[in-house]
Amino acid sequence: MDAGPHGALDLPLDETIACPQCDALYHARMPQEGGRMVCHRCHTVLIAPKRNAYLRVIALSLTIIILMVGATVFPFLGVNVMGFSNKASVLDSALAFLDGGWMISLSVFVAGFIVMIPVIRAAMVIYVLTPLVAGRGPWPGARAMFRWAEDLRPWSMAEIFIIGCAVALTKIVSLARIEFGPAFWMFAVLVVIIVLADSLMDRWTIWKALEQKS
Amino acid sequence: MESPGTEILTARERGLVACRRCAKVWPMGRDTCDRCGSALHSRDWRSLQRVWAWLVVGIICYIPANLFPMLRTTMLFNTSESTIVGGAIDLATHGNLGIAVVILVASVVIPVGKFLAIGYLALSVRRPERLRPKQRHKLYHVVEFIGRWSMIDVFVVAILSALVQLNFAASIRPGPAAITFALSVIFTMLAAISFDPRLIWDKSGSERTTR
Known part of the structure; x- marks a missing residue:
């Protein structure tokens, strides 16, 4: 946590870190595992190494890919009204806009946000961390991969989709009987794992490792 | 460095340029980061143009998103259309006040709040002395974090249209507002991402030079 502003004056560039949010300079010192180095003025987390992070992130990313395959293939939700019933998978939800015209592009966005981008990010992270x-x-x-994985981060919206499910269900719960398919539970677990994997990844440590070993 | 209390030295003040992606510092004048390959800008004033451009398209897309229907519901032989606000009012009158509030917050309060916040931040960096940078940076953080959550309504429409397909008993189709609303969210997210928060921390116009 020591980040003496004066010490930053004449350190070699390799030992200096600048806060990406507010440009403040600090002496980059690896905190203890589980500890964090935080920017003094804007409180952005600069360095936060976790024990065994690479291995755990790889394992979680593999889980994300496998669960996502299951979550898209198996039935997600079902409804039953007056003897009529219908089941939908996650992919059906994404493709709900395939009515033609401009709506198709919305299907592409939705499929990307909830299925493709989380999977692509997981695959990229595995590619970067395995070696x-x-x-x-x-x-x-590997650098370009990790750059893209970071850029895609805000566009991975699985957790928002699951809240959307909650809202959609309360809208129709009075009109229809609802059945939860296996994919629903897979997707719920998936959301937790994505959040966990992202919280374990420390950008600074990974960039440093990519630099040193290349 | 005359900011009260803390004495913080920025990379720019030391004649260095920092990489916003991997936090490595380079001597001023370098234009790409060797570690991660990103373009380096000490202060990205041109980013403000991008912020304004994305923000304006975002606002333009938000107008039809509120005028056109979001959902087309067919029950037996009656077809009804509902807009974002109309749908929320329907929910509220049927007793689902909580969900109505969630929808209104996600689709009206957050988007409009975001337009105002991004516009304010982009204007404020031209005269940074007006509000303490800590508060403005917090505002930026909130905008960046919360923007994606406006997508909820688009996903609700997607789920409902996929699920409620019960022959003539009931069916739900998406309306044109779904796409303009999604575009509005995407464009405002791009506006927030384009903003360079380091501008918030610079003291008055004096540092507005080069690159």
Whole structure:
């Protein structure tokens, strides 16, 4: 946590870290595992290493990919009104806009936000971290991969989709009987795992590792 | 460095340029970060143009999103259409006050609040002395964090239209407002992402030079 503003004056550039949010300079010192280095004035977390982070993130990312396959294939929700029933999968929800015309682009967005982007991010993170765990140099293109994985972060909206489900269900709960399919529970777990994986990843540690081993 | 209390030295003041992606610092004048490959800008004043551009399209898309129907519900042989606000009022009158509030907050309060907040932040960096930077940075943080949650309504429409397809008993189709609303959320997210929060912390116009 020591980040003496004066010390930052004449440190070598390699040991200096600048807050990406407010440009304040600090002496980059790796905190203890589980500890954090936080910017003094804007409170952005600068460095937050976690024990065994790479291995755990890889394991969680694999889980994300497997669960997502299950969550898109199995039935998600079902309704039953007056003897008429219908089941929908996550993919059906995304493709609900395939009516033609401009609506198709909305299907593409929704499928991207809730299915494709979380899976692509997980795959990219596995690609970046696997060689680091094995103690080797990064695979070709690892930096670009990690850059994209970070850029896609705000566009991964699985957790928003699950809240959307809650809202949609309360809208129709008085009109219809609702059945929860296996995919619903998979998706609920998936949301927790995505949040967990993101919270374990420490950007600064990973960039440093990518730099040193390349 | 005359800010009261804390003495913080910025990369810019030390003649360095910092990478906003990986936090590495380089001597001023360098234009790409060797570590992560991002473009380097000490202060990205051109980012304000992008912020305004995205914000304006975002606001433009938000207008039809409120005028056109979000949902088309067919029950037996009656078709009814509901807009965002209309749908929320329907919910409230049927006793689902809580959900009506969630919808109104996610689709009206948050988007409008975001337009105002981003506009204010983009204007405020031209005269930074008016409000303490800590508060403005907190505002930026909230806007960045909360913006994505406006997508809830689009997902609700997607789920309802996929699920409620029960022959002539009941069916729900998306209305044109679904797409303009989604675009409005996407564009305002891009506006927030384009903003360079380091501008908030600079003291008055004096530092507005180069790049």
